[in-house]
Amino acid sequence: MDPAGGTPQGTGTSALARGLCAVGNAARGLGRYLEGVLGADKYRVYLEHQARTHPGVEPMGEREFWRDYTDWQEKNPQGRCC
Numbered sequence: 001m002d003p004a005g006g007t008p009q010g011t012g013t014s015a016l017a018r019g020l021c022a023v024g025n026a027a028r029g030l031g032r033y034l035e036g037v038l039g040a041d042k043y044r045v046y047l048e049h050q051a052r053t054h055p056g057v058e059p060m061g062e063r064e065f066w067r068d069y070t071d072w073q074e075k076n077p078q079g080r081c082c
Contacts, residue, residue, distance in 0.1 A: 042069065 013021075035041040043065050050059040060068065 032041070043062050046065055047059055050057065059065075
């Protein structure tokens with residue numbers, strides 16, 4: 001232990017810092033989960049797909065993507081809450 005009574009010397013980060021890091025990681029994970037459930041990650045997934053399968057082709061902008069996606073949903077209704 002250090003003379004001030006804190007964490008042992010040479011152990012790196014404190015327990016508080018490790019705890020805050022764990023909380024931050026959990027919050028980011030929860031955010032990604034909720035984005036997936038709510039569909040907010042669809043544009044990011046679209047961009048990843050475009051880059052992987054159609055390199056060199058410019059993807060739609062975000063506004064154009066969402067307009068196209070909602071038009072597609074209207075033409076192809078599926079089980080959804082709204």
